[in-house]
Amino acid sequence: MRTLLAFALALVSLQVCAAADPSAGGTPGVEPATAAAPFASLTLTPAQINGASRFFTIDGKTPTLLAAPPARLEDVQVLRLWPDQAPLQQGDNPATDIPTLTVFLPPTGRANGAAMVIFPGGAYSHLSPREGLPAAQWLASNGITAFVLKYRLGMKYHHPAELDDAQRSIRYVRANAPAWGLDPHRVGIIGFSAGGHLASAAATHFDAGNPQSTDPIERASCRPDLHILLYPVVTLADEALVHKPSRTWLVGDHPAPELLEFLSSDRQVTKDTPPAFVVHSTGDTTVPVANSDHYVAALEANNIPFVYLRAPIGKHGFGITDDWSGPAMAWLHIHKF
16 A cells, blocks of 8 residues: 555645635636636636635526436536435425436546536534635546536435435446446546545445446446545544534434444445545644544455555645545556546
């Protein structure tokens, strides 16, 4: 493992798009993406980044949600995970009730056939703008087709709605990969903070699909081929380490102990958990670094390949930075992403 990490660190750092959430069709200077100028290639100012986002909120507009998988991907398409009602859906508000994937294509000629689904953080109460789009731009600019998941949130939605959305997003990309020129065996996930918890849950709770289902998406496996976790919430059961707001938004005020055990990902790792790249700052006072320590210890105990960057990177929520993104991309390339 030290050899792999040393190799990754030795590779030249990649250019990172230091961007986050763009405007929802209202901020001056942000033009819609086109096939000739994909969104991954746009340079956004901090003001544009921090504007309202059409990818995470609706802003009073009615978005075009594609109920069926498109024949071909286009930049910033919004794909509805289920054609009708999602499991446990409690309304029809696109902003809160309908889980979606937003597509970010690599620049023309750069796509390498790999795909990553992005789970932004936000304590299960909102979706952080600094973690969805920046990750999509970073991945897409390096040839990886990126999908930002808008998953359902508390307090309206509790587990298992969030995990349902995460698992469905992986199945959705994998089931349609051949038609989209993607490799169904190169579908990974990346999650930040509470989105890191969701990613770790998806990496430890998965199945091979239901071969009897009439829905071709449900016939696909929801096991990610690898996962990247950034300052993740990991445990829900350890009172000394848990990020209590995330727990409350996900499972409510009085969860059963068995549910907290089930959703403590460090206790759910098995020999079938996919390879991992984990990053956590020792200076994180919001989600203690011990969350990742415990998860990595479980990976090691089960002989799962991993890289762990544990360093004083900064405060919680640092997003896409040179501290880790170069080594992470090198690691992705090692795994043929």
